[in-house]
Amino acid sequence: MTSLQHPPSQPTQPPTPPPPPGRQQEEERSTSPVRLAILAGLVAWLGLAGGWAPLVVVFGVVVMIFLHELGHYFAAKWGGMKVTEFFIGFGPKIWSFQRGETEYGLKVIPAGAYVKVIGMNNLDEVDPADEGKTYRQASYPRRMAVAVAGSTMHFLQALLLLFVLYSFVGVPGGSLTEDKEWEVGEVVPGSAAADAGLQAEDRVLEVDGRRYETFTTFAEDIAERPGEDVTLSVLRDGEVLDVPVEIGIAPSDPARGLLGIRRDLVTTTVGPVRAVGASVSDFWDQTGATLGFIGSFSPTDFWDSVVSSGSEPAAVDSPQPASGGGQ
Template identity: 25%
Template sequence: MSTLLFILGVLVMVVAIAFSIGLHEVGHLVPAKRFGVRVPQYMIGFGKTLWSFKRGDTEYGFKAIPLGGYIAMIGMYPPAKNKGVVGATDAPILRKSSTGMFQQMADEARHAAAEQLQPGDENRLFYKLPVYKRIIIMLGGPVMNLLIGVVMIGIVTVGFGMPSQTSTVEEVYQCVVPLGEESSRDSSVNNGCLPSDAPGPAYAAGLRPGDTITSFDGAPVGTTDWVELTQAIRGHAGESVPLTYEREGVEHSTTITPYKTERPVINDQGQLVTDAAGNPQTVEVGFIGMGSDVRNIQQPVSAVLPAVGQQVSGVAAVVLDLPARVAAVGKAAFSDTPRDPNGPISVVGVGRIAGEISAMEQIGVADKAASLISLIGGLNIALFVFNLIPLLPLDGGHIVGALFESVRRFFSKIFRRPDPGPVDIAKMLPLTYVVAVGMLVMGAVLIYADIVKPVSIFG
């Protein structure tokens, strides 16, 4: 049964990836057609066409390698300045230059593009559009992924709820174990306590698992105010503080004295703060020795965009350091070095995680659904950020090219110089091929690592 559930999770993610890619291309297709550009092809995948149909000017279909998608637009490459109009079929002009091979490459790309032209295409060329329309077309794909991500994360955040630390106590420690000794203690013997350990302040004050803290030092504590409560406790080391809690519907009062001890630094989101080497930072603070009950709490709609913003920020941090992170993944794949669970993964890794989530018997159906929807949302956020990288052949490269053209024409107008014309992205083909090869290599490394040393969210 677990194997079938694993396969089902993988299939769900395969379909989700296909739809995400397909809608990304729809994000390009709709504004392109709206602005009058002829689009000969809309394809999901690369390589040999498996199935297709034609409607109007466009052929829609699926190709053999489902690792992406594309739409073909007429007039992506403007004509060379010495060639006249697009559609000229004369042989490329060779010239003596250190970049002659690159010039030949650009001319051949223009020649191939010109062969797709049909009578009446003169005013349906992509490069002839105003800059803002070209930017809208190229932004359409990433924005579609962003919208999918917002919807998926919104469903999870508002509908299912987000895992949140609550003011209900899940565990109470009978003693204060010095930092660094937790792993060496046997919790089955006297609850892991030694005679030399200081008594746990929460246990000594009468708190037990299942109690719900309602106030601390006179300030009320809400259901989801665990982080604020923790910060207040850490700031009252050695002080006797009044505390109230509810047990089986009855409210009780007590006094608690947080123990001054060395503990990890925690930020406002309740996450550990590490130094440059990745080691947890510590500070002397108040500690009472208890843990929070984590439950899914439904959030207001206003919490959706901040949650999306956090994911965008996290993915952007990974993308900015992507080559180094992929190198680290490759090193882990070919050695005994542990793999960073927060590092990049491939579509194979995403599918495997989806399978693990579906096969876990300890997780309820609702939690499985929420996890898979959240995974789909995160995947689309990653596609949004990745496609905005300002390098060709990615959408961000085309956007930067259009912006550069706009700036160049603006200054030409200011200084009363001739219009420099559209930016010739065909001249960037050598760099485009380098980037494409680099992406293929990084993708191959990640896929290999996800096969031989996969990231497991369950350890």
């Protein structure tokens, strides 16, 4: 009989330790703090040299894009997909850390953000062990959730901002004082009101002995009297003063009088429960108005309005119209 012979057993080899970090990884790790310091210095220099307003705008855009990508990230993780990178910015890496299967960090150009999900298309090479975590292997509803999650975050941002406005800042487009006791909120520099010495918090009682029920009727009367000399009865610090004023002329319309004041805008805040309802209602109205505008938009009409708008720029110190609280 032929006996079966088994090959001698091989000694168990210990697992091969991971290779030490390469030179490129070491250089990248050592230069990341340097890049971060350079970026911080550049931001500080730009803020001091050119003002902080542009940086605030850039920061706001970056936050908005970050939240957009955060929506994709959460949807992918919820769908069981493997996310290998989540970075803010593009270009060379300046700082990062690894947590689980995802590397998080910053890159030098703050012009966006991105989330890297494995297997986004059929040509991506993926470790067979991770094939079940790819985007391409996920169900259609889960892939659709990843695709729309970024835009959904923008809608949630809008709702959150409306809630903050209603709860803490004041109702958008809050009520304007429409009684006989309205006060001057701002005097436009170089205007007829400024030349006459009107001040913020002045209360205009009469114009040439005539009282007005609302600020709108007052503004309409002033607009019909360009260049005329009038006397304003003004209440200031408990004392009634007669202030002579020569009504100015609107730069955009010589036939319209202009005083150069803005009234106070009175806003009111509401409680959290009411703010939720008001935010949803306002969001719905704004969305409907936007969709209606898109449906009625005409490139031809838009171009005609641009061409016919004229080349003379508006005056920098032009006050708001009466409907917006200005005269």
